Amino acid sequence: MKTISWGRRATSSALALLVAACGGGQAAAPGAAAPGPGASVGAPRAPVDFAYDSLDDRPVSSEATRGKVTVLAFIDVDGLAAQAQVDFLVAMAKHDADAVNYALVSLDAPEKRELVELYRRELKVSFPVAMADKATAAGGGPFGDVTAVPVTVVLDRAGRVAWQAAGRVAKADEIRAARRSARA
Numbered sequence: 001m002k003t004i005s006w007g008r009r010a011t012s013s014a015l016a017l018l019v020a021a022c023g024g025g026q027a028a029a030p031g032a033a034a035p036g037p038g039a040s041v042g043a044p045r046a047p048v049d050f051a052y053d054s055l056d057d058r059p060v061s062s063e064a065t066r067g068k069v070t071v072l073a074f075i076d077v078d079g080l081a082a083q084a085q086v087d088f089l090v091a092m093a094k095h096d097a098d099a100v101n102y103a104l105v106s107l108d109a110p111e112k113r114e115l116v117e118l119y120r121r122e123l124k125v126s127f128p129v130a131m132a133d134k135a136t137a138a139g140g141g142p143f144g145d146v147t148a149v150p151v152t153v154v155l156d157r158a159g160r161v162a163w164q165a166a167g168r169v170a171k172a173d174e175i176r177a178a179r180r181s182a183r184a
Contacts, residue, residue: 047159050142052105052130055117060103060130062159069162069182070101070155071175074132074146076108077119084169085150086123092172093127100179102127107137107149156182 051061058064060072073089075082086104093102104125106116113131120129132141139145143153148167152175156162163178 045160048142048155048161049159050136052132052136054128054130055113055120056128058128060105060128065101065103065155066159067157068099068101069157069179070103070159071179072103072105072143072153072155074105074107074136074143074149074151074153076106076149077112077115078108079149081169082150083123085152086125088169088172088175089127089152090123090125092175097127104129105132105136105146106130107132107147109137154178154182 047062047066049062051059051063054060071089071092073082073085075086089102089104093100104120104127106112106119106129108116108131110131116129116131119125135141136143136146139147143151143161143164146153146166150169151164151166152170153161154163154175162182165174
């Protein structure tokens with residue numbers, strides 16, 4: 001597989017291979033079998049409180065996201081799997097950003113902020129992007145250990161974790177199924 005350089009995108013077949021290699025399984029429907037590898041669904045917990053340093057004036061915080069289902073992706077700018085996850089979310093946000101909050105949280109070091117801004121521009125990310133705080137980047141923040149990027153989290157309207165996929169690319173149909181169950 002070719003290395004992707006800035007300004008180029010992986011082909012859909014390359015993304016499909018990457019998703020398969022990362023264990024992209026199907027989300028469980030209500031009453032169905034357990035979610036795919038690297039995904040978890042559990043009983044609703046307490047709402048998660050978080051606030052990350054946004055790259056622009058759009059806040060990435062629990063306060064700003066409550067009231068809508070929210071999809072957060074924890075990424076780093078160096079990984080191809082994280083780029084594939086971002087591509088899925090960018091496409092999804094084009095269709096349903098009015099009904100769902102989307103945000104990226106970069107686990108990269110603060111000195112890579114300009115690189116994260118370039119990443120956002122090159123991948124045409126229209127939703128908020130933020131830098132993780134030290135605790136989150138070290139695996140001890142409010143979402144637990146999210147260092148096995150990409151990590152995709154779906155929060156329900158109350159801000160509770162409804163679904164999470166760690167260390168692999170979560171496919172659009174999985175995320176949509178998790179969003180539907182988070183609305184219930």
